[in-house]
Amino acid sequence: MDRRQFLRAMTGAGCSAAAYPWLTSVTMAQGAGLGENRLIVVILRGAMDGLDVVQPVGDRDFAALRPHLPISEIGLTGPFALHPGLSGLQRLWQAGQLGFVHATSTPYRDKRSHFDGQIMLEAGTGMDMPIASQHDGWLNRMLQSVPGLTAETAYAVGREALPLLAGKGPSREWTPEVKLALSQQGQTLLDHIYHDDDLFREASTEALELSQGLSGREMRAPREAVTAKPAMGADRAWPDIDSLVDFAAGRLNGATRIAAFSLAGWDTHRRQAAAISRPLSRLQRIILRMQAQLGPQNWGRTTLIAMTEFGRTARQNGTGGTDHGTGGAMVLAGGALRGGTVLGKWPGLSEAALYDRRDLMPTSDVRAWAAWSMRGLFGLDRSVLENAVFPGLDIGQDPKLIL
Template identity: 55%
Template sequence: MDRRRFILGSAALGCSAAASPFLTPVALASGPWDNRLVVIVLRGAMDGLDAVRPLGDPDYAGLRPTLNDGKGLAVDDYWALNPALSPLLPLWQAGEMGAVHAVSTPYRDGRSHFDGQDVLEAGSLRLDGDAGGWLNRMVATVPGMTAETAYAIGQDRMAIMTGPAPHLRWSPEVTLEMSPQMRRLLETTLHGDPLFRDAALQAVAIADGMAVDDDGMATGNAASATALAEFTAARLREETRIASFSINGWDTHAGQAGNLSRAIGQLAQTILTLRDGLGPVWDRTAVLCMTEFGRTARENGTRGTDHGTGGALIYAGGALRGGQVAGRWPGLSEAALYDRRDLMPTGDVRAVAGWIMRGLFGLDADVIAQSVFPGLDLGTDPGLIL
């Protein structure tokens, strides 16, 4: 039995894997630190202007005559959260959740989910296939790292964790149908390996929550995201220090109000599941929710938004200073928009991650700017670490 590739099961995909993969991976790695970092990739391009609404901007209402429903959760005189984020409002008020607005990767103009996600996970425009993902490069900068518990759940892999630095993978590839007798055999076979036994049985429990319809299509996405968060929290309570997984459902070309509400509700439940599962470790945890690009400032004719540029990063965790919308706001006047259509990026989302890694793990700024994110200008510390 190959510990690095333990096959259990998966569901078929019925739409674009980049825009809406049902089961995308979760990767974890151990480290010599006491702090934890969780990176959640929001696949499909979250509309940051709807998730964290600049109601105080005089041009916002005119750009979004139907999406601006007036029901946002005001957090100050300028900003309001999407109502679907209401479960996280107590975290915001406690200073354990916030956002950074008008940020993006260096990716411009192509507006392709696949390319945008490649840049986000590689952390660079140099996509030569050899550099790996930025989380893997970060791990590679730390001497003495060992592979502890690293899993990829789903048909895709988390490119953000690929590379030469030590990490383990688990990638389900076939439909899981396991009788009680087979489960008992699995437990018996792995009895002498408690670490992998417990992980495998947790994976079985996750698969139990992944319903499949008569055509073999996956259903119950919210339940699976919650299960992944529970699985991740359990590992982070032990020796794991870095985790990354993804959540789909953010491509909102039409009917955005309902579709985005469901995706945001799923993210809110995922963050709360992490918080509850981590317990006292939550105070030493940073959760970064990143997406490949933002969406157009102006809503389209189908009450949705199209692929854009600038967007928002949502963060949570007891190790971070929340209760704020950080970043430099450019405004939404036509002259202020990127290409007169998108929110203008005024910050690099990689720099946000870089400063948080520096604060959590004590990495040197030159290491971040040269090895983790080659060529990055870190700029000014946004002061998000407590």
């Protein structure tokens, strides 16, 4: 039993983030080989509706497809408008530190399963490989391609590693929402048992410190006001998100260079106008609090990529929501980003232009955008990206995402 297994045992048994949509995970990696730039990946579990987040209000077919979903008046570029739930990010857009990719997806098609879609998203492979055999993630393969790196893995609520960083690369785990509650007598006994064992003494001490450190922060967290509902797009506090971001930002301000979050809640089959506001607020909070915690210098070296397993149907359903689709959108942020634009080739929303006459047609691969981000940030060779990190992918022309 090694130190990593011991910490895992101390913090609970594994579970599936797709099966438990309230879970939030974070994974981190560090190493001198990555230089000073930082990459943050946010996996949006549940299939974010890109057509609602980045609304093609200038497309003549859009309003007819969604007659009962609110139309935004927050203009971006071209035919697009930003959902009011992310209106707190407008200053980043104006500063060129926010961008989007539209009509993009993984190679996953037709069956529209959250589980399979998330596996393919985090594995970074294509349909030529059976989904059941995809056990490592593209971030882990990237780490293996850079000499001299170490990886550190942590969790906010989830109890198993993000597949995004699963693989041969070393990792550490942290579960801040699972408390290791021991009495003083129990702690003394634990210290006595492991006093002469360097490995387990260090691991048990670290587990206690991490658990108790978060408990203290939770006790100090202000209670949310119950009398006033925050305005749409307001930068509101989310204590669990804030604890997670603060922990990650503290590492990113040091030697850590990669953090990968998991943010659930995007499965909006019913009453989407209300249901999507919460995950949008939480995503906005991650971005704004990360910017604040990193400070101008380190935020200026950071790119954040938020991606989802697939998009949602172009047409709203009978319960005011949308169903599992294909093409979707990515959210990009950071001071290292060349933002202020909506990237990707827009295919249109006419029935003939839709995928299977129901979904937004994908015109790009999410893996290519991730690959160009890593190339711009860390200088990885194109051959490494196409053969090792995303096997078999042609990443195409450089979209010049990074300044």
